[in-house]
Amino acid sequence: MELRHLQHFVAVAEDQHFTRAAERLLVSQSGLSASIRALERELQTPLFVRTTRRVTLTPAGRALLGEAERILAQVRSAHEAVAAVQGVLRGTLAIGSEQCVAGLHVAGLLAAFRRQHPDVEICLRQAGSAALAEEVAAGRLDLAFAVRAAQEDTDQLRVVPLSSEPMTVLCHRSHRLAAAGAAVTPEDLAGEVFVDFHPDWGPRRTTDAAFAEAGLRRNVTLEVNDVHSLLDLVDENLGVAVVPQHFRHKRPALTALPVKGTGEAVYETVALLPPPQATSPAARALMSLLEA
Missing domain, CATH: 1.10.10.10 (Winged helix-like DNA-binding domain superfamily/Winged helix DNA-binding domain)
Incomplete structure (x- = not known):
């Protein structure tokens, strides 16, 4: 062969x-x-x-x-490793990311990488965390910034924690929850119409896990694939959303309420990488910028 x-x-x-x-x-x-x-x-x-x-x-x-x-992918990594030993980082950095991951400015990170390694071509793919994990494990992506759900280290995937934050309920300022102005439990949200992302996206998986742990089902009738559409629908009082805390800064007119009673449910940003021996020099160089 x-x-x-x-x-x-x-x-x-x-x-x-x-x-x-x-x-x-x-x-x-x-x-x-x-x-x-x-x-x-x-x-x-x-x-x-x-x-x-x-x-x-x-x-x-x-x-x-x-x-x-x-x-x-391993053959490409081998070629790039030899070039790196010779002092030149070349090739391609294939990276994936969810939208608006917490504690990480992806565009700024890639700009810093390009300044240091101008001979490396950057290819970016945006998708949900479940799809990104599959892409990294299959060798189609060098690394991805995603949201931890069920991912744990395997023979084909490493999970490196980066940051975490609590989840927040966003609702219209005229909504009954906004009038109460108190922290919200999953039970308080029973019967609400939810705006949320597709099931493989990190925020959706985090919220689904929290409600499953509480033994409750949600009525997600408004599914979107971008942050701005989600905020627009909540802004029109068509539903409420359970989102990472930093989303509240994207639409100050909405009311943000803390979530309680969800146990260990937090929005945790992670880097997904192949095993160390299969990690490309470009991916290692990008990760080193996060550690600087």
């Missing part, structure tokens, strides 16, 4: 099309097809189901994809 076979396999899996993958790799379609056939012969199983419009992975192909991505 050659590295180029794995590179070709991953490209076809991503594009779901031989022609597009060949164009991206700058190889002939016949050469790409031959490379995939050689890999299938060696593994003695088909990796793709081919149709006239696209190709999809077989169960064996899905099993190979994660391993192939990790192998290629």
Whole structure:
């Protein structure tokens, strides 16, 4: 099995099309097809189901994809490690982040990194914490800034705590909770309509866990994928939101109330990284800026 076979396999899996993958790799379609056939012969199983419009992975192909991505990520890390020993940091820093993570200014951090390492290309992907954890474990991201939920250290993922803060209820100033002006428990919110993020986002997972611990269910009828939409809906008194404390500064007109009775439920920002031996020099350099 050659590295180029794995590179070709991953490209076809991503594009779901031989022609597009060949164009991206700058190889002939016949050469790409031959490379995939050689890999299938060696593994003695088909990796793709081919149709006239696209190709999809077989169960064996899905099993190979994660391993192939990790192998290629480790090869890239090896090349970059050698360059770093020679005093030059090059390559790509593939980073992921949730929106508005607590205690961290991602744009400023990346700007500082670029000033120190101008030869490294920065690629940023924004997504929910669950998806980011999968991307780092698969080797598609060098690291990610996310929110701790159920993530713990595994053979493929390290979780490094960065900061934490309590959760806060945001509501319209005319809402009954604003009039009371007191700390809020999950029981106080029973029957409310909630505005929240999609289920794999950190704030949503933190709040869901707190309500599950209290034995309560929430009625999340207004789901959004960005902070400003969430604040707009609360500002129109269409629902309430349980969010990290720092969100209150983004819309001062809303009433912010502390949350109590949620046990250990806090919004904890973490860095997600591969195991030390698989962590790229660029990722280590970025983390060193956080420690400075």
